[in-house]
Amino acid sequence: MVAAAELGHDMPARLGGRPPHDEAPWIEVRGLRKSFAGAQALAGVDFDVWRGQVHGLVGANGAGKSTLVRCLAGLVAPDAGSIRIGGVEVAISSPQVAQKHGLAFIHQELNLVPHFSGLANMLLGRSKRKRLGIVDWRATRRDVQGVVDRIGITFSLEKRVDELSVAQRWLVSIGRALIGSATMIAMDEPTASLSPAEADRLHAVVRELVAHDVAVVYVSHRLSEILDLSDTISVFRDGHLTRRASRGDFDRSSLVQEIIGRELQPEAEADAEAREQQHREGSGDGPLLEVRKVTRGPVRDVSFSVRRGEIVGLGGLVGAGRTEIARVIAGVDRPEAGEVVLDGRPRRWGSVGAALRDGVALVPEERRTEGLFLDRSVAFNLNLGDLKPLRHVPWLPLLNGRRARRRARRLTEQLGIKASSIAQPVGSLSGGNQQKVLIARWLTRDLRLLVLDELSRGVDVGARADIHAIVRRLAADGTSIVAISSEIEELVEFCDRIVVLAEGRVAGEVSGDDMTPANVLSLCYADRDEHVEVPR
Amino acid sequence: MSNVSQPVDDGRVELRGRFLSDRATIRLLLIVSRYATLIALLAMAVVFSIHSPRSFFTYDNFINILNQSSLTALIAGGLTVTLIVGEFDLSIGYAASLAGVLVAGLMSHQGLSIPLAVIATVAVGAGIGTVNGALVAKARINSVVATLGIGTVLVGVSYTYTNGQPIAAGMPDSFLNFAVTKFAHVPKPVLVSAAVLAFLWVILNLTDLGQRLQAVGGNAEAARLAGIAVDRTKIFAFVMSGACAALTGVMLSSLIGSGTIAAADSYLLSAFAAVFLGSTTLRDGEFHIVGTVVGVIFINTGINGLSIFGVPTSYQNIFTGGILVLAVGLSTVARRYTTR
Numbered sequence: 001m002v003a004a005a006e007l008g009h010d011m012p013a014r015l016g017g018r019p020p021h022d023e024a025p026w027i028e029v030r031g032l033r034k035s036f037a038g039a040q041a042l043a044g045v046d047f048d049v050w051r052g053q054v055h056g057l058v059g060a061n062g063a064g065k066s067t068l069v070r071c072l073a074g075l076v077a078p079d080a081g082s083i084r085i086g087g088v089e090v091a092i093s094s095p096q097v098a099q100k101h102g103l104a105f106i107h108q109e110l111n112l113v114p115h116f117s118g119l120a121n122m123l124l125g126r127s128k129r130k131r132l133g134i135v136d137w138r139a140t141r142r143d144v145q146g147v148v149d150r151i152g153i154t155f156s157l158e159k160r161v162d163e164l165s166v167a168q169r170w171l172v173s174i175g176r177a178l179i180g181s182a183t184m185i186a187m188d189e190p191t192a193s194l195s196p197a198e199a200d201r202l203h204a205v206v207r208e209l210v211a212h213d214v215a216v217v218y219v220s221h222r223l224s225e226i227l228d229l230s231d232t233i234s235v236f237r238d239g240h241l242t243r244r245a246s247r248g249d250f251d252r253s254s255l256v257q258e259i260i261g262r263e264l265q266p267e268a269e270a271d272a273e274a275r276e277q278q279h280r281e282g283s284g285d286g287p288l289l290e291v292r293k294v295t296r297g298p299v300r301d302v303s304f305s306v307r308r309g310e311i312v313g314l315g316g317l318v319g320a321g322r323t324e325i326a327r328v329i330a331g332v333d334r335p336e337a338g339e340v341v342l343d344g345r346p347r348r349w350g351s352v353g354a355a356l357r358d359g360v361a362l363v364p365e366e367r368r369t370e371g372l373f374l375d376r377s378v379a380f381n382l383n384l385g386d387l388k389p390l391r392h393v394p395w396l397p398l399l400n401g402r403r404a405r406r407r408a409r410r411l412t413e414q415l416g417i418k419a420s421s422i423a424q425p426v427g428s429l430s431g432g433n434q435q436k437v438l439i440a441r442w443l444t445r446d447l448r449l450l451v452l453d454e455l456s457r458g459v460d461v462g463a464r465a466d467i468h469a470i471v472r473r474l475a476a477d478g479t480s481i482v483a484i485s486s487e488i489e490e491l492v493e494f495c496d497r498i499v500v501l502a503e504g505r506v507a508g509e510v511s512g513d514d515m516t517p518a519n520v521l522s523l524c525y526a527d528r529d530e531h532v533e534v535p536r
Numbered sequence: 537m538s539n540v541s542q543p544v545d546d547g548r549v550e551l552r553g554r555f556l557s558d559r560a561t562i563r564l565l566l567i568v569s570r571y572a573t574l575i576a577l578l579a580m581a582v583v584f585s586i587h588s589p590r591s592f593f594t595y596d597n598f599i600n601i602l603n604q605s606s607l608t609a610l611i612a613g614g615l616t617v618t619l620i621v622g623e624f625d626l627s628i629g630y631a632a633s634l635a636g637v638l639v640a641g642l643m644s645h646q647g648l649s650i651p652l653a654v655i656a657t658v659a660v661g662a663g664i665g666t667v668n669g670a671l672v673a674k675a676r677i678n679s680v681v682a683t684l685g686i687g688t689v690l691v692g693v694s695y696t697y698t699n700g701q702p703i704a705a706g707m708p709d710s711f712l713n714f715a716v717t718k719f720a721h722v723p724k725p726v727l728v729s730a731a732v733l734a735f736l737w738v739i740l741n742l743t744d745l746g747q748r749l750q751a752v753g754g755n756a757e758a759a760r761l762a763g764i765a766v767d768r769t770k771i772f773a774f775v776m777s778g779a780c781a782a783l784t785g786v787m788l789s790s791l792i793g794s795g796t797i798a799a800a801d802s803y804l805l806s807a808f809a810a811v812f813l814g815s816t817t818l819r820d821g822e823f824h825i826v827g828t829v830v831g832v833i834f835i836n837t838g839i840n841g842l843s844i845f846g847v848p849t850s851y852q853n854i855f856t857g858g859i860l861v862l863a864v865g866l867s868t869v870a871r872r873y874t875t876r
């Protein structure tokens with residue numbers, strides 16, 4: 001156990017914990033740095049991996065753990081720092097180089113070819129060859145059989161990968177890594193979409209891997225499995241590896257505190273409900289939006305409500321189900337169970353268009369792929385959201401070009417969108433200005449609810465303040481807001497109330513004085529099996 | 537999101553010192569390529585005119601080129617709409633051929649009046665487009681496969697309808713005269729296709745439907761999340777290409793004076809060549825009606841000039857096919873460099 005006082009400090013002056021093995025680490029990372037567009041993802045990280053060990057990585061969204069793994073996998077080129085494998089310094093410039101050095105990387109998208117069989121995927125570019133490049137099928141079969149036995153593949157490898165379950169695809173990916181004689185396998189959120197039984201199976205395979213002297217780097221938000229599985233645990237916060245310790249040096253609450261980086265305020269959560277009640281009584285009328293027991297994909301039985309003019313944040317870690325909820329609210333997807341109630345009326349929108357007619361609009365998560373028409377002009381992107389009022393006469397679908405340009409110009413001025421002209425392709429604008437375009441698209445409509453999936457991701461500080469002001473003004477005029485941000489600080493600063501999701505369920509709500517980053521984050525880590533931090 | 541702070545490796549720095557930067561070179565090339573088709577068209581006309589001033593550089597020949605272009609322009613105009621939404625329609629040539637025999641048959645066998653027969657035929661074309669569109673948008677079949685399949689079905693329908701015989705007798709004279717007579721000194725097919733292309737231009741550029749078509753082609757997912765009914769928009773595009781193809785078949789029947797099987801099949805290739813060539817004209821790999829018209833005139837001027845040169849007609853396919861490959865290549869390159 002670690003004393004609580006030790007946890008408060010921010011800088012990794014000296015890493016705690018003893019080296020878990022006497023032998024030298026297999027992979028040594030020193031001083032690794034990486035910035036994305038000025039934001040530091042890794043601020044000089046030292047990191048070791050031993051063979052035959054599970055090294056668990058934990059930290060909030062954007063703490064740097066995924067970037068580190070991606071550097072090892074050759075998917076991201078570090079700005080500075082060194083990586084040594086087996087004592088030899090290597091430059092991992094591409095995934096192929098990583099593979100050559102025995103480093104395998106498995107993440108949620110799994111990099112498999114969907115319409116190839118499991119076997120074909122395992123062998124992709126890996127089959128044993130005789131001279132002249134002819135496949136040595138006997139040796140190849142022997143390799144595959146060995147791997148199949150080792151990780152206990154019981155399904156048919158002749159099946160196409162897109163017919164396999166997610167858990168089975170994981171096994172194919174692991175098998176693929178083993179056939180490539182991987183000495184290290186990094187897994188990013190392997191159990192995020194697995195059932196508990198499937199997760200147990202995967203854990204057994206992981207144990208099997210380390211028993212055969214493979215190193216496993218295991219990234220997960222699920223603290224119970226990290227605590228259960230890891231020989232060594234490294235905690236990331238703001239691009240630093242803030243603490244490394246052996247199994248047993250952490251328990252659940254000390255791990256949460258280390259991830260959050262400060263002391264919890266236990267009394268803060270207790271009266272959240274009381275305040276919530278107060279709010280409700282204060283505002284008088286019923287809620288504009290009620291989400292009732294909505295189930296869809298990873299989301300299970302999610303309920304919450306939003307009042308008129310209220311800004312409600314959806315907090316949670318990657319994979320907690322925030323985007324799924326946002327899409328259901330905005331009419332993109334239909335709920336599998338439960339309902340969305342707007343202004344007291346249950347609504348079953350089948351499309352975004354239907355939701356829009358009820359005054360519900362969405363700013364999607366992926367700005368460039370789901371929101372914008374990149375090679376089209378600013379004016380095109382702005383006007384598309386509301387074309388009817390631009391007609392010469394309402395009953396004839398002929399657009400008035402002058403009116404369209406005038407409206408686009410008015411919106412750019414109103415929101416301070418920096419573009420050389422409204423004819424500039426929107427793809428050449430900065431992220432902040434692009435986000436403003438997406439919000440502006442809906443402003444000419446009679447909005448009752450605006451759903452922002454990622455309020456201001458990849459947006460500079462100035463534009464972020466602008467966006468906050470724009471949305472606040474909207475809320476002040478009576479539009480309700482549902483906002484998602486992976487930056488907890490931003491949610492806390494921006495929202496009236498935050499509904500925190502964990503593993504597809506509502507883990508709790510915070511508002512008023514309880515709305516602190518630490519409280520939100522501790523709710524993010526609320527496990528289904530351990531209801532310690534959940535209020536009410 | 538800027539890459540300004542990214543370190544530049546040595547090779548690139550040297551390159552920058554010696555030449556223009558990559559970006560500026562590409563931009564220059566793009567500007568040149570925007571006018572390349574027009575410049576080449578002009579050059580071609582000048583060469584043909586110098587070579588054979590008496591046969592090429594005459595008013596009659598220009599009218600002739602326009603006349604030949606009008607049918608290709610009609611079918612290519614419809615195809616432009618489908619390509620704008622990001623789908624292929626390979627059935628248009630076969631649909632036009634079917635329409636040709638159908639309109640002839642409706643008049644001579646079924647005894648329909650000219651307007652009724654034409655309207656019914658165009659409606660069948662729109663129906664074919666609806667089927668194509670439903671297969672692509674609703675059943676999510678790849679548009680190349682779906683329209684190739686439907687196109688082949690249409691070939692079969694043509695043969696079944698005609699028993700393999702051309703329909704020549706029994707068509708009213710006013711129908712046969714239509715395509716070979718003029719109104720106000722302009723051949724009537726030119727007027728018809730000018731009217732249809734103007735209609736398509738208005739739809740694409742001045743209506744909300746046009747904005748939606750452009751949006752669906754630009755980024756279907758973003759269009760869906762912006763509240764656009766992507767399926768319906770795509771089906772509409774196929775209806776346009778089907779109806780235009782049918783009208784092309786009707787005009788062709790009037791021109792050649794009979795409903796002949798497979799008469800319009802070759803329009804498929806020239807339509808694609810023209811639309812892709814047009815997409816690099818004045819824009820950077822973006823399909824548009826004005827470009828399509830330029831593309832059609834380019835191809836027909838080329839074919840016209842070649843035949844005046846005495847090049848055998850079999851070489852026309854080599855010319856058109858070559859233009860298609862070249863145009864698709866240019867269009868792809870242009871789009872690749874502008875979308876970043």
